[in-house]
Structure formats: structure tokens, C-alpha cells
Amino acid sequence: MIFLADFSVIKPDFGLLFWTTVFFLLFWFIIGKFAFRPIVAALKEREKDIQDSLDEAKRARQEMADLKAANEDLLAQAREERSKILKTAKDASDKIVAEAKTKAKEEAQKIVASAKEQIEHQKMAAMIDLKNQVGAIALDIAEKVIRKDLSGDSAQEALVKGLVDEIKLN
């Protein structure tokens, strides 16, 4: 069987030209419009979603970092505050202690002073009393001496001696 070698594919025939136009245009207008467009829209939306999510995550991370920094600041501040408070408290206690000490000292001094004064007073009173007693005793003695004198010398001497022993300062 002989083929008449016919390279027919290089010759465009009207039927195929017509049908290709029909099917390509159908492809373009039907699949292009009702399948490709929605797919592109969906892809675009998803791309946007992903971008948004990434941005969101970035923002969240930034916020977290900010928050952490703020926390640290707060902590540092609190620490500072604490040390300040401690310092003030210490100062206050020191002051109170010091004050108390001075006060106590003053009080003690006052007490001592008043005690001294009292002692002085008592001493004075005692002295006055003593003086009075001595005076009375002296008067007594003198009276007795005067009385004895009248009876003898030795007797007088013994009397004085006994009187003096009697005195015995308290």
C-alpha cells in the first residue's frame, strides 16, 4: 500500500480553524471567568490572610517585647522604691533610736539631777535637823553641865564624858 506522503498538518484546514476558535474562546470565557478568576481571588485573599497573620504575629511579638521591657522597668522601679523605703525606714529608726538615746540620757541626767537635788535637800534638811539637834543637845549638855558643876569637878567631868558618849552622832 502506498501512502501519498502528505504532510497535511502544515496546511490549516477551515474546520479545525473554526473549531479551535470556538473551543479556545469557550475555554477562555467559561473556565477563565468562572474558574480562574475565583481561584485568583481565593489565592489573593489567602495571600493577604497569610500576610496579615504574619504582621499580626510580628505586632504581637513586638507588643510582648514592649510589655517585657515595661515589666522590667516596673521591677527596677519597684526595687529602687524598696531600697528607698528601706533607706528611709533605716534613717527613721536610726533617728528614733538616736532621739530615744538623747532623750533617755536627758531623762537620766534629769533624774540624776533631781536625785542630786533631793539628796542636797535632804542633806540640807538633815544638816538643819542635825544643827537643831546639836543645838538642842548642846543646850541639854550645857544645862546638865551647869547643873553638875554645881556638885563637883570630877563629877562634872564624868558627866560631860557620859554626855558626849551619849551624843554618838545619831
Place this chain on the structure above:
Amino acid sequence: MRRYIFSFICLFFLSFSAVAQDHQGHGHDEQQDAATTHDEGGCGHVEEGEFDPGATAFHHISDQNVYNIGPFTLPLPCILYSPGEGWSVFSSGKFHPNEHGHGNGHVAVDGYVLVDGLVHRVLDKSFPAGEVEINNHGFHSSIKTDKGEKEVPAICYNGRLYPVESRSYADGGVFGGGISSFYDFSITKNVATMMVVFALMAWLFFSVAKRYKERKGLAPKGVQSFIETIFIFIQDEVAKPFLGHHWEKFLPFLMSLFFFILGLNLFGQIPFFGGSNATGNIAVTMVLALITFIVVNINGNKNYWEHIFWMPGVPAWVKTILTPVEFLGLFIKPITLTLRLFANITAGHMVMVIFVGLIFMFGKGEMAPSLGTSIGSALLAVFMMAIELLVAFIQAFVFTILTASYIGAATEEAHH
């Protein structure tokens, strides 16, 4: 034993090839013809030619009015128009194409006959109308034309040879086509392929689009993620870089081009499925390039036309050279688009047929040399098959990226 192993290996490798089984049928047919047709109804002897891989390849890549899948010949609707007779619409099964063959019909319908799988028309007006039994075994006769003698196919009826002519072609006679007495608007093998590819793609993309709607905000799944990879590749590597902020407007067009071409390319690669050669037919690529041409030039802005007809910033005498060059370039671009895709796919299909054909050419020789050659050519055929899968993607991609660059050039704003 060796014979069995040889047959087994051959069959194994042949199973990778779309054309192999079809061709086995051919060889079988040949033997039958030799045995039974010494005299073709008084029309003389039909010469039994040697196996001609070139002619076989031409036959396999050609569009057909029947669809051969393996040993089966499926009839397709014929829609024929003859300026004198009007429209004829019937199934190509009416031609009674021979099984296992290349589609030579044994019945003529209203002067139309099926030769080599393509509808032809009997030139002689006296040929009877209606369904007529004919002898159709690859006869040919020479007819006189204004360019001298021409060898054309013929059929035998009532002991007489009737030369037939092919359908009209839009090549203006440059490649031996030209306008004949009828036009063929049939659903041919290529048109049927386009229908199937269109349906498959529609199903695929509508289900993917539905998935996007149903699984809003969820990660892609299944076929959706497979398509998405290709889709985003075209979107981000082709549309966006070339079209700038216009990308969304032209994306459906670019996607349609890419997936239409890719679908047709891949469909032609399916083994045992007829090996249809739609994107390897210049009519298909011509239409695609023409639509691209229209889209590009309709969207051309002032800047684009200025660059073609009055290139700014060059001396006047350079403009006299540039303008014709740029103007020619307008038309050369779609022509190169047409030829690149057509030539690549056609070449791929032809190489496949020829490598498989080598097995049959050497199969007749001695056992030892033919075994090696057969395995060699089978391996080559498998290798080519892999290359062709790659080419299917590359050519769809190249067509799309060039279209994108042309549209990009036409819509670019002036930035001088």
C-alpha cells in the same frame, strides 16, 4: 525460547508507545492486503510498497475523520460543506472504514470517500450520489492541473479509477492545499480531542475553584495543591513580572492559553489513546497565535504604537529603517508563535512514530541484529516519550511567557 523472550521484551517496550499497537494493526493489514487483493475490481494491481516510516509518520500525525484507539476505529461526525451541494452531515461510520487500518472507507457517501482517514471528494461529477460500494485500497492516479501532472489518491468503482481531492485548506495553495470543491467542518480527531480536553479542564478547574470556596482559609488539599503549584508558577513567574499591575486583567487569558496548550500536548502523549496531534496541527497553533495577536494589539497603548511607527529618541533616518522592521515584527511574532508550537509537537510525534517504526524495519532481518536494534529503538522511544512530556510543559510555558511579554510590551507605560 529466545523468540518468546524477544517478543516479550518488544511487547513490553511497545506498551509505552501510543502508536505501537496502531502500527501492529497496520502491519497485519498489509499482509492481508497482499494475500487478498491481486486485482482490485479491474482497476489494476495495487503495488505493495515497503514499509515507509516517513509516510507512516505523516499519516499518524495527521488529523483524521475517524478516531483510532488501539485496534478500534471510532466513527466521528462529518460536517461537510460544498458550495454547489450545500451541507452534508453524517457519521464517518457510513464510510465503513476498515478495522485495523488507516481509515480507508469502502463506501462512498454522496461523492465523499474516506482516504487515509480523511474525507475526500470524487472529482468526477458523474459519480453516483447516495451510498455506493467502492474499492479503496490506496489507489492513485495522475490528473492534469494548470501546474502540470499531479499524483492524487483515487478510488475504484465499476472498474474505473476516480481521482479524489482533499478538503479546502487555508494555506492559499502554498503547501499544496488551497481551495477545493468542499469544506470540512467535521468533528475530527483533533476537534474531538479539544472537546475532551475542554471537558476535562472544565471539570478539573471547576472542582478546584469549588474547593477554594469550600475550604476557605484552609491549606490546599489533593488536586487543588497540585494545580495550585502550576497556577501560582504561571501567576508569579509569567503574569506578574511581565504585566506589572495589569496582571490580573490578563491572567485568565494567559492561564487559558497555558492549560489549553498543556492539556492538548499531554492528551496527545497518552499511550494507546490515538496519539492525537492537535497542537502539532498548524490550524490550532495559528488560531491561538491569532487570538494572541488580537489581544496584544487591542490592548496596545499610545506608547506601544509610537514605538512601532515613530520610535522616539532616534534620528529620523534610523526611523525609516526601524519603522518597517517594527511593523514586520508585529506579524512575525504571531507567526513564530504558530510555528514554534506546531513544529515542536509535530516533530515529537514524528520521532516517536519513527523510532517505533525502526522496530518494524529491522524486524524483518536476521534474529540477532534485529533484537539489538529493536531493544535500542524501543529504549530510544521510551526516552523520547519522557522528553516529549517535558516538551509538552516547556512549549505551553514558552507560548504563554512570550504572549505575556508581548502584552507587557503593548501595555507598558512610557518611562523616558
